[in-house]
Amino acid sequence: MSEVHEQGGTAATRPTMRDALVEAAFELFSERGFEQTTVDDIVSLAGVGRRSFFRYFPSKEAVVFPDHDGCLADMTTFLEQADPSGDPVAQVCDAARLVLRMYAGNPSFSVGRYRLTKQVPNLRTHELSVVWRYERTLAGHLRTRYAARADGALRADVIAAAVVAAHNFALRSWLRSGGEGDVGAAVDEALQLVVDTWGDGAAEGRSESQDEEVVVMVARRGTPMWRVVQGVEAALEQ
């Protein structure tokens, strides 16, 4: 387990300039707005050259989301190390909680950023692409775990979208409140809906394990046969 993703090498050398840029950017963004702030304004406040800004951030929007690259990498390694026999839905929920932890770890920054992204269309769009990468990462994990199922890829995409939606629902509610209350509990509650619906021991009726010998398959009349077989197969052969 490496450190919590200090993307530089030896701990304290790299962050200086990058952090200075982020700090300067947020100072200007919050006092005069995103679109009213030019990159030249940021670099002159940070006391660095203009060219250096684009060495650290690919665009002016990216400086608003400086921590997501590392978090995405953390999520990726987390899922790679996940137990191949555990409930994949629970695993992607835990992966989503990594993102939450990042937001909750810096409430004032997160709330400030939220207010900013809410107002600036460009930032909203950029946030969508950030969220999209998380969602694709979760979906990728689920796809490999559901590879045996005929509808595995579809299930993976749907569940990943549901997890992200539930996570964002609770997160945004917390951000809207200004960072008051227990986000962790709120996200747990929201994700519970997804786990109850899609996780192991939910849905098409593996009736818990009251016996360990019996499997119950529930299907609506008219369900295509292949779908039934799939469900039974998944339950029996796992």
Added chain:
Amino acid sequence: MSEVHEQGGTAATRPTMRDALVEAAFELFSERGFEQTTVDDIVSLAGVGRRSFFRYFPSKEAVVFPDHDGCLADMTTFLEQADPSGDPVAQVCDAARLVLRMYAGNPSFSVGRYRLTKQVPNLRTHELSVVWRYERTLAGHLRTRYAARADGALRADVIAAAVVAAHNFALRSWLRSGGEGDVGAAVDEALQLVVDTWGDGAAEGRSESQDEEVVVMVARRGTPMWRVVQGVEAALEQ
């Protein structure tokens, strides 16, 4: 029911210039790529002034999605006119099918656009914001319909995300294939997963109709598959 959203007034006057720009843009995009094409290239091929391009499209990316504004408006009116007593999940699925119809109504255009958006990050991001508007529209409908439930807003967001994910799963598969096969059926099948999970008469409390609707198959773990299939088949198809 107005016409299928001819956003101009008297049918044939408006489209000329807008369509000419779209056509010119796609010709250049497909032959030399999106980023290698400037707005000046487009307007000179279309034979119009540069300023006119930005009168019709707010950005260079927007010309790639010329039909989504109208489709979003159609979706909005469709949901406004939806039966307040019908299954809201089925309604948002039908709303999603409006988008599908737009894609399916012009396969070659849709496939060309897909190949483009797959390669160009800027276009992928722009597509995300387009999809996001659809999702928020669906979620808004579900929120009003689920207003009575304590977790209504959460359910609305999760279901909307699931519908969009299922729709896009089938749509993208079709686009990847170059437009071969029956998209409608594929989307129906994908959305069925969502309806089965979240729609009226699914999951949580639909024990009231368990008699004529549901079949329960009980088997011991280790039962040969053919025996299970036999039993289920007998129960389902009698």
Added chain:
DNA sequence: TCGGTGATGGCACTCAGTACCCTCGATTAT
């Protein structure tokens, strides 16, 4: 001390997007 490497600054350039103003044609009021 020299050469290499990586981080940074500076300059110039392209191009998206916008503000402002012009032209032209059609409609309408006087």
Added chain:
DNA sequence: ATAATCGAGGGTACTGAGTGCCATCACCGA
């Protein structure tokens, strides 16, 4: 009929994001 108005489009010039290229400087191994 002429003038005023208005809407669609063209043209010019400007801002600012993002990039390519090169110079500089610090550090480091030989």
